[in-house]
Amino acid sequence: MSSLDTPVYTEATAxxxxxxxxxxxxxxxxxxLYMEDLLGGEERIRTQFRRVAPWLTAVRQAQAVELGxxxxxxxxxxxxxxxxxxxTDPSVIVPQLLDIxxxxxxxxxxLAREAGCHEAERVPLAEVTAAMLLPEPPVGTTGSxxxxxxSGWLCNGERSPDNTGRQAMMPAxxxxxxxxxxxxxxxxxxxxxxxxxxxxxxxxxRRVERKWSCPFLAAVWQLVRLGQLRxxxxxxxxxxxxxxxxxxxxxxxxxxxxxxxxxxxxSAYRTASILPKTYLKIEHAxxxxxxxxxxxxxxxxxxARRAEAEGLRLPAQLTDxxxxxxxxxxxxxxxxxx
Amino acid sequence: xxxxxxVRTSLLHNSLPLPRDAxxxxxxxxxxxxxxxxxxxxxxxxxxxxxxxxDCAIASEPRVRARGIGTVAAHAVVVGGLVAQASARVRxxxxxxxxxKPWAHYARRRGVVEVLGGVxxxxxxxxxxxxxxxxxxxxxxxxxxxxLTQVQGRPQLDHRTGLRTRPTSLxxxxxxxxxxxxxxxxxxxxxxxxxxxxxxxxxLLGEAARFCExxxxxxxxxxxxxxxxGQAERDMAIGADPMGVLNAALSLLVRLWMPGAHVDLALRPxxxxxxxxxxxxxxxxxxxxxxxxxxxxRTLSALQEARH
Numbered sequence: 101m102s103s104l105d106t107p108v109y110t111e112a113t114a115x116x117x118x119x120x121x122x123x124x125x126x127x128x129x130x131x132x133l134y135m136e137d138l139l140g141g142e143e144r145i146r147t148q149f150r151r152v153a154p155w156l157t158a159v160r161q162a163q164a165v166e167l168g169x170x171x172x173x174x175x176x177x178x179x180x181x182x183x184x185x186x187x188t189d190p191s192v193i194v195p196q197l198l199d200i201x202x203x204x205x206x207x208x209x210x211l212a213r214e215a216g217c218h219e220a221e222r223v224p225l226a227e228v229t230a231a232m233l234l235p236e237p238p239v240g241t242t243g244s245x246x247x248x249x250x251s252g253w254l255c256n257g258e259r260s261p262d263n264t265g266r267q268a269m270m271p272a273x274x275x276x277x278x279x280x281x282x283x284x285x286x287x288x289x290x291x292x293x294x295x296x297x298x299x300x301x302x303x304x305x306r307r308v309e310r311k312w313s314c315p316f317l318a319a320v321w322q323l324v325r326l327g328q329l330r331x332x333x334x335x336x337x338x339x340x341x342x343x344x345x346x347x348x349x350x351x352x353x354x355x356x357x358x359x360x361x362x363x364x365x366x367s368a369y370r371t372a373s374i375l376p377k378t379y380l381k382i383e384h385a386x387x388x389x390x391x392x393x394x395x396x397x398x399x400x401x402x403x404a405r406r407a408e409a410e411g412l413r414l415p416a417q418l419t420d421x422x423x424x425x426x427x428x429x430x431x432x433x434x435x436x437x438x
Numbered sequence: 439x440x441x442x443x444x445v446r447t448s449l450l451h452n453s454l455p456l457p458r459d460a461x462x463x464x465x466x467x468x469x470x471x472x473x474x475x476x477x478x479x480x481x482x483x484x485x486x487x488x489x490x491x492x493d494c495a496i497a498s499e500p501r502v503r504a505r506g507i508g509t510v511a512a513h514a515v516v517v518g519g520l521v522a523q524a525s526a527r528v529r530x531x532x533x534x535x536x537x538x539k540p541w542a543h544y545a546r547r548r549g550v551v552e553v554l555g556g557v558x559x560x561x562x563x564x565x566x567x568x569x570x571x572x573x574x575x576x577x578x579x580x581x582x583x584x585x586l587t588q589v590q591g592r593p594q595l596d597h598r599t600g601l602r603t604r605p606t607s608l609x610x611x612x613x614x615x616x617x618x619x620x621x622x623x624x625x626x627x628x629x630x631x632x633x634x635x636x637x638x639x640x641x642l643l644g645e646a647a648r649f650c651e652x653x654x655x656x657x658x659x660x661x662x663x664x665x666x667x668g669q670a671e672r673d674m675a676i677g678a679d680p681m682g683v684l685n686a687a688l689s690l691l692v693r694l695w696m697p698g699a700h701v702d703l704a705l706r707p708x709x710x711x712x713x714x715x716x717x718x719x720x721x722x723x724x725x726x727x728x729x730x731x732x733x734x735x736r737t738l739s740a741l742q743e744a745r746h
Contacts, residue, residue, distance in 0.1 A: 116472045228470035234509065236541045237491035243510055243526075244577040246584060247490050256541065282540030331470045391542035394489045394509075396471065400546075417542055 118333045118399050122365035123406065124173040126163045127325045129373040130156055130206050131178065135185035137430055138193050142200060144430045148376065149204035151427045155374045156206060159425065163372075167412075173364040175209045179321060182350035183214040184314070190353060191346040198359065209363035210339050216355025217320040218312055220337035226312045228331060229320050230294070234394040236281060255291040256388045257281045292316075292385040315385035322386060322422055324356075327367035328399055339366045369407055369414055370421040376429035383424055390419050439614040439643055440559050442566050443527035444578040445654035448605035449662070451590045453598040455519035455690070458483075464594040465514055479699050485514040485589075489548050490581065493538065496530075496553060497565035497575040504557035506530070507538050511549030512581050514589045517655055518694045524585035525651050526578040529643075530562065551576070563611050567633050579607065601686045602669075603662040608654040610634040612646035622708040624653070632657055638705065645702040652701050653712070659691055660718060663725050666691075670732065681736055684729050692726055695719070 131152040137144050156176070163172045178197070182188070194211065201208050218226045235247060238258050257280035280287035294316045300309045323329045324337045340354040347353060356366060375383065395418065407414035415421055450456060456464065461483045462473045471486035489509045496504040512526035528551040535554055544552070553562070571577060586605075590597075607630055615637055623635040634653060636646050666687040670680035697719060698709040712718055 116474060224469065231468045231470065234489055234491060234541075234545050237493045239493050239538075240574065241492050242494040242574060242577045242580075243490060243492050244580045281538045282543070329470075333472050391540065392545060394487075394545060394548060397487075397548060417546065419542065 116333050116398070118330045118396065118402060119335055120402065120406070121327045121335045121338070121367050123327055123403075124175045124364040124366075124368035125167060125370065125412070126159070126172065126174045127366065127368035127371045128156060128159055128174060128176045129179065129325075129371070129375070130176050130201070130208060132373075132375050132379060133181070133430070135181045135188055138181075138197065139188065142196065145197060145200045146204065148427075148430050149201050149206055152374050153204050153206055155425045155427060159372045159374065159423075170411075173368075175364040175366055175368065176207060177210040177212055177325070177356075177366065178208045179212050179214055180350065181214050183218055183312070183317060186215065186350055188350070189348055190350050191348055194346045207360055209358070209360045210366045211357045211359055212321070212324075212337075213350055213353060213355055214317050214321070215350060216337055217317040217324065220324075220355035223331045223336050225320050225324070225329060225336060226295075226317065228329065228336075229316070229323060229393070232393040232395060233294075233389075234392055236392065252293060252295045252297065253291055254294055254389060254392055255289065256391070257283070257287060257289050259289075259291065290384060290388050292388055294389070315382050316389060318382055319386045319389035322371060322390060323393075325367055325371045326369075326418065326421060327403065328395055328418070330396055330399055333398075369403070369412060370423065372423040372425065374425045374427060377426040378429045380426055387419050387422070390422070391417075393418075439640060440530045440562065441527055441612040441643060441646060442530065442562075442576075442578065443525065443610045443612070443647055443650055444582050445523055445525045445608045445610070445651050446579070446582040446586050446605060447521060447523045447608070447654050447658040448586060448590070449599050449601060449603045450516060450520055450522045450595065451597045451599055452520075452595045453600055456516070456594070457519060460594055461516045461519050464589065464592050465516060467514065467588070476700065479696055480518050480694065481516075482518075482700050483516050487511050487513050487548060488585065491541070491544065492528075492551065492576055495572070495575045496551075496555075496557060496562055497568070497572040498557045498561040499564035499568055500561065501565070501572070502555065502557040502561055504553055504555035504562070506551040506553055506576055508544045508551035509548055510551070510576075510578060510581050512585050514585050515651060516589075520690060521655060521658065521694065522586060522589055523651055523654060524582040524589070525647060525654075526581040526585070527647050528576070528578070530559070532559075559613070563613065563635075566609070566611055567635070569627060569631075579609070582607075601662070601666070601683070601690060603658075603665065604630060606630050606632065606654070606658045606661055608632040608634055608650065608657065610636065610646075610650040612636040612638060612643055612650070614638060614640040614643045616640060620705060620708050622653075622711050624657075624712065629661075636708065642702065642704055645705055649701045649705045649708060652698065653709075656695065656697050656718060659694055660722060663687060663691055663722065663729075667725055667728065670729070674732075680732065684733050688726070688729055688733065695722055 131148050260278040261276055278289040280289045292315055293313050296311045297308050299306055329336050337355040339356040339358040342357045458481055465473045465483055465485035468486045475483040489511050491509055493507045496506040510526055510528050515523040531552050533552045621637045625633040638646055666683055669683050673680040698706045
């Protein structure tokens with residue numbers, strides 16, 4: 101053993117080790133409904149949960165096969181769309197949702213709020229995630245200029261050169277196509293809007309308010325489920341049990357509510373999301389966002405160490421731990437009936 | 439394995455040394471990320487790493503076409519609540535790839551730049567140490583300067599300084615070589631620019647950055663003290679009072695001199711080499727002794743005058 105392994109003197113804050121969160125093997129998101137769907141009658145909710153149920157069974161089986169003999173730790177969760185529609189009543193929506201899920205054989209262990217991905221227990225999760233963004237450098241980026249950030253957009257390659265709004269006397273910029281880096285023969289270029297800043301007037305005072313986009317909050321949602329977010333080393337959006345009646349306002353609920361008794365941990369090494377196919381493009385955007393983050397390396401290393409200690413295979417790339425099942429959206433069956 | 443780095447060092451723009459908690463607040467540059475601090479033997483606080491992407495030519499000598507893709511890692515350091523440093527570095531890894539990969543490949547390897555093309559490590563090292571920067575090549579100096587400007591512009595500071603000093607810039611390389619004794623070569627290019635070449639065993643490559651930051655700090659202190667002595671001598675030559683500048687330097691700078699205090703034990707022998715030539719601490723001590731002599735002689739004569 102060298103002198104490096106046994107330090108004679110250490111200090112508490114010299115090397116902050118992030119606090120650990122309990123981890124399941126898999127976190128399964130059992131469907132997603134826009135608020136309009138939740139308000140649109142029981143049948144829509146029932147249709148979706150009926151379609152989710154067999155896939156949930158399949159996902160559980162797949163996880164068991166992956167683990168080979170080890171008993172899988174799997175938790176289920178459902179995300180409520182209260183960020184864009186805070187004006188609805190949880191005391192009406194939640195009991196109905198849980199009843200129909202149970203009727204379809206789906207136990208929801210954790211109920212989470214999308215607004216909680218913006219701010220959970222006063223921790224600004226969206227802002228913390230935005231500070232992790234590491235945008236792609238266009239070819240020729242030397243570090244001489246500050247990176248173009250705060251535009252609120254993120255892409256998976258190089259944008260087409262700007263050809264609009266040019267002055268009459270300026271030479272035209274030759275058109276070139278946008279390019280996806282690391283493409284396979286041809287590009288699938290995606291440019292994602294992360295947020296939009298709006299000037300609002302509250303009590304006569306004008307201020308800028310940032311509205312986070314659905315894909316950005318969905319990326320935060322994945323990070324929380326993967327146990328990758330910390331605030332000053334402390335876990336965030338930890339599930340809290342809820343007993344008693346449901347409040348009238350979503351904001352009166354914790355970011356993540358624990359519904360079942362003694363469920364497996366909310367966060368997990370991997371996630372699977374069973375979603376209507378309408379969310380395909382959002383999840384594509386989520387993948388692009390997750391691929392462009394400078395994650396907390398201490399948390400990344402800690403997760404890898406724990407997986408190894410459990411004898412689990414864990415892909416180095418975060419997005420390789422994220423799986424999806426896309427199912428038929430709720431409306432299409434009704435449309436076909438017409 | 440090769441690391442390229444740059445450290446810029448300057449006096450913190452504050453009239454008094456900043457207390458420990460204020461320094462931690464000053465260096466909280468990323469929401470949610472922790473600042474690290476050690477208090478003994480002297481407070482050294484380090485900001486969370488900031489990372490930026492690069493995809494550009496790599497300087498080499500002779501000039502060979504080479505492309506570097508990856509991320510630059512940088513952090514800010516404050517020592518003793520008084521000296522601010524910005525430190526940027528990249529670890530170079532050679533790859534046989536001919537094209538850029540999806541960004542996630544680079545994003546998860548903080549501070550690693552992959553080198554594409556037929557350039558050798560020796561050519562890159564020679565290119566990096568050439569005076570001036572080849573056009574369109576990686577610019578660690580700019581990354582440092584932006585970070586330093588960001589820190590020096592923060593509202594925690596009163597933007598006044600008790601001493602006139604000049605920022606210095608140290609450009610360094612660290613090379614890992616098996617079965618070779620750690621060695622160091624420092625070159626003073628001009629008043630503000632220094633070049634440092636370090637050779638370490640592979641397992642200590644990660645510690646090289648901290649050694650270089652420590653050396654940059656002490657080189658800056660040495661330079662600052664030299665300027666103070668020069669200014670005091672000029673003052674005395676024209677009959678002006680040098681006490682103000684001497685007192686400020688003695689009270690602010692002298693306690694910061696602790697070569698190797700924050701450096702990994704295994705790399706401290708590098709300091710020993712520098713203590714032999716040019717003999718940093720011996721020379722520093724002599725300057726400090728001269729300053730103290732001036733102050734005590736002047737205090738003494740002021741007392742004697744007061745008695746008459």
